[in-house]
Amino acid sequence: xxxxxxxxxxxxxxxxxxxxxxxxxxxxxxxxxxxxxxxxxxxxxxxxxxxxxxxxxxxxxxxxxxxxxxxxxxxxxxxxxxxxxxxxxxxxxxxxxxxxxxxxxxxxxxxxxxxxxxxxxxxxxxxxxxxxxxxxxxxxxxxxxxxxxxxxxxxxxxxxxxxxxxxxxxxxxxxxxxxxxxxxxxxxxxxxxxxxxxxxxxxxxxxxxxxxxxxxxxxxxxxxxxxxxxxxxxxxxxxxxxxxxxxxxxxxxxxxxxxxxxxxxxxxxxxxxxxxxxxxxxxxxxxxxxxxxxxxxxxxxxxxxxxxxxxxxxxxxxxxxxxxxxxxxxxxxxxxxxxxxxxxxxxxxxxxxxxxxxxxxxxxxxxxxxxxxxxxxxxx
Amino acid sequence: xxxxxxxxxxxxxxxxxxxxxxxxxxxxxxxxxxxxxxxxxxxxxxxxxxxxxxxxxxxxxxxxxxxxxxxxxxxxxxxxxxxxxxxxxxxxxxxxxxxxxxxxxxxxxxxxxxxxxxxxxxxxxxxxxxxxxxxxxxxxxxxxxxxxxxxxxxxxxxxxxxxxxxxxxxxxxxxxxxxxxxxxxxxxxxxxxxxxxxxxxxxxxxxxxxxxxxxxxxxxxxxxxxxxxxxxxxxxxxxxxxxxxxxxxxxxxxxxxxxxxxxxxxxxxxxxxxxxxxxxxxxxxxxxxxxxxxxxxx
Numbered sequence: 320x321x322x323x324x325x326x327x328x329x330x331x332x333x334x335x336x337x338x339x340x341x342x343x344x345x346x347x348x349x350x351x352x353x354x355x356x357x358x359x360x361x362x363x364x365x366x367x368x369x370x371x372x373x374x375x376x377x378x379x380x381x382x383x384x385x386x387x388x389x390x391x392x393x394x395x396x397x398x399x400x401x402x403x404x405x406x407x408x409x410x411x412x413x414x415x416x417x418x419x420x421x422x423x424x425x426x427x428x429x430x431x432x433x434x435x436x437x438x439x440x441x442x443x444x445x446x447x448x449x450x451x452x453x454x455x456x457x458x459x460x461x462x463x464x465x466x467x468x469x470x471x472x473x474x475x476x477x478x479x480x481x482x483x484x485x486x487x488x489x490x491x492x493x494x495x496x497x498x499x500x501x502x503x504x505x506x507x508x509x510x511x512x513x514x515x516x517x518x519x520x521x522x523x524x525x526x527x528x529x530x531x532x533x534x535x536x537x538x539x540x541x542x543x544x545x546x547x548x549x550x551x552x553x554x555x556x557x558x559x560x561x562x563x564x565x566x567x568x569x570x571x572x573x574x575x576x577x578x579x580x581x582x583x584x585x586x587x588x589x590x591x592x593x594x595x596x597x598x599x600x601x602x603x604x605x606x607x608x609x610x611x612x613x614x615x616x617x618x619x620x621x622x623x624x625x626x627x628x629x630x631x632x633x634x635x636x637x638x639x640x641x642x643x644x645x646x647x648x649x650x651x652x653x654x655x656x657x658x659x660x661x662x663x664x665x666x667x668x669x670x671x672x673x674x675x676x677x678x679x680x681x682x683x684x685x686x687x688x689x690x691x692x693x694x695x696x697x698x699x
Numbered sequence: 700x701x702x703x704x705x706x707x708x709x710x711x712x713x714x715x716x717x718x719x720x721x722x723x724x725x726x727x728x729x730x731x732x733x734x735x736x737x738x739x740x741x742x743x744x745x746x747x748x749x750x751x752x753x754x755x756x757x758x759x760x761x762x763x764x765x766x767x768x769x770x771x772x773x774x775x776x777x778x779x780x781x782x783x784x785x786x787x788x789x790x791x792x793x794x795x796x797x798x799x800x801x802x803x804x805x806x807x808x809x810x811x812x813x814x815x816x817x818x819x820x821x822x823x824x825x826x827x828x829x830x831x832x833x834x835x836x837x838x839x840x841x842x843x844x845x846x847x848x849x850x851x852x853x854x855x856x857x858x859x860x861x862x863x864x865x866x867x868x869x870x871x872x873x874x875x876x877x878x879x880x881x882x883x884x885x886x887x888x889x890x891x892x893x894x895x896x897x898x899x900x901x902x903x904x905x906x907x908x909x910x911x912x913x914x915x916x917x918x919x920x921x922x923x924x925x926x927x928x929x930x931x932x933x934x935x936x937x938x939x940x941x942x943x944x945x946x947x948x949x950x951x952x953x954x955x956x957x958x959x960x961x962x963x964x965x966x967x968x969x970x971x972x973x974x975x976x977x978x979x980x981x982x983x984x985x986x987x988x989x990x991x992x993x994x995x996x997x
Contacts, residue, residue, distance in 0.1 A: 463790065508781040512783065513800075515775070
């Protein structure tokens with residue numbers, strides 16, 4: 320049989336069998352509930368925003384009411400704070416006593432460092448209503464008194480942390496599926512029959528691809544729900560973060576391929592009595608180490624040397640690169656280098672694992688020490 | 700004309716232990732070859748070598764004179780010593796899966812699966828998980844997987860082990876039918892009477908070496924020993940014929956079994972028996988396969 324046909328058959332069996340398993344259904348539902356639930360929670364907590372807007376005296380009659388009416392569709396309220404002078408307004412802004420200062424004489428809405436588009440829209444609508452003007456000409460120009468903060472926005476931090484965590488979890492969970500699949504085949508001894516008709520590397524590839532496609536499907540489902548909620552405005556996040564979120568998908572594929580192949584080899588090396596968990600441990604520890612190294616390095620200095628190194632180092636790249644892309648942006652060459660290095664590592668690992676797999680799977684009973692497996696692999 | 704499976708000078712060492720020491724055997728299409736030997740003689744290792752599951756230290760595994768590769772193995776059927784199927788996969792689907800792995804199309808695989816389930820009386824269990832099947836039915840399922848794709852070669856490691864007499868009869872029939880359709884059949888067994896019934900040819904291995912090979916009747920005739928069965932009424936207890944080269948092997952219910960050299964004249968034994976009493980049973984012939992086996996590897 321051609322290798323591709325065997326790989327396809329093996330992958331299809333993995334997908335079919337797992338789609339039916341309760342574990343898959345439950346994990347999918349739990350993920351969807353988590354995403355949906357966190358959104359609902361976000362919605363509840365952000366039920367009503369109150370904006371504090373400074374206005375220099377004198378305040379025209381009806382301004383407060385007009386602003387409140389304009390704020391209503393946004394589930395927000397506006398509190399006016401009357402300030403004595405432009406200097407006082409500037410001071411209030413800098414101290415963050417107010418979110419913005421409305422300078423009616425200048426037709427300007429002044430923020431401290433970043434423009435809040437929702438408040439800008441509310442103020443614009445309120446002032447227009449007060450002046451009985453018609454759209455679309457804007458009533459107000461926005462401005463800031465300080466340069467944008469170097470500090471990351473909260474949303475970027477959330478996306479980076481959640482993205483890295485999601486990747487870590489998915490590598491570990493789907494990797495565990497790979498290990499348990501391999502251990503099951505070895506334990507039930509069906510592997511002897513399989514390998515009489517399928518090359519070990521085809522069996523390995525089919526298993527990794529099948530589970531990977533399932534994982535990708537699950538991830539797309541969850542990410543799709545997240546994207547819909549984002550589009551519906553459930554999250555208070557800037558639109559450009561969608562791009563960072565999108566990076567999670569290709570890096571899932573790359574990182575999963577890397578770690579799943581390693582997991583498969585670990586499963587093959589396990590003894591028949593060993594359970595999947597202990598077999599998976601070396602790889603899971605590596606994965607956790609990669610995650611924490613990335614986490615520490617990026618939180619310490621997202622643009623530092625270590626963070627840059629970990630962005631391209633194959634074992635950490637799948638976790639660090641999407642996170643850094645959300646936080647600070649990653650130059651194109653670094654993307655290219657990271658992808659190239661990960662691909663090279665995957666190819667090397669597939670070759671090694673394919674050989675270890677064959678020897679490990681057929682090594683009945685006792686486990687096979689990696690060194691012995693490596694020696695055996697080199698002989699063939 | 701296909702020459703079937705050939706193992707030529709096959710060598711496998713595990714450290715200092717020589718598991719296969721230049722083992723050779725041949726199974727042609729339509730032939731049934733019994734593969735015999737005590738535990739640890741190397742039968743399983745040799746059979747696994749046919750499927751590339753053992754890295755050989757020397758020798759060749761040939762099909763029609765050419766080195767066996769994956770393409771050939773897909774036309775072989777295998778029942779490993781270590782039985783095993785996916786425990787949680789439905790039986791019918793499992794058969795289809797293995798049929799497809801061996802190159803059958805989806806429709807062919809489904810048809811073959813249901814035909815074999817029917818023949819092996821598992822027709823109503825197609826939807827059951829393998830782990831839900833009884834031991835005997837799991838064994839049948841394993842056989843069905845080996846047979847599903849109409850293999851040109853069947854390699855069965857201890858297929859009769861653990862079967863009840865009815866299942867033994869069914870399996871013997873299946874093997875004969877497979878050979879009749881033109882498959883080469885190689886199977887190992889410790890049930891030597893059964894092998895004598897089912898097979899024409901045997902290979903006997905011991906300590907990794909072939910100690911006998913050939914047609915069963917031929918091997919039995921070539922043995923230097925002969926078997927004599929005797930029942931004599933009126934003979935005193937413990938009586939033995941006073942003929943050189945004859946020794947008792949055992950006695951049961953008054954019947955005496957003797958082993959004699961091939962050169963011993965059975966008439967002399969019969970005469971001696973007549974002198975001792977009334978001879979009601981007398982049998983003479985080459986050793987059974989079981990006796991031959993003990994003679995060779997005992």
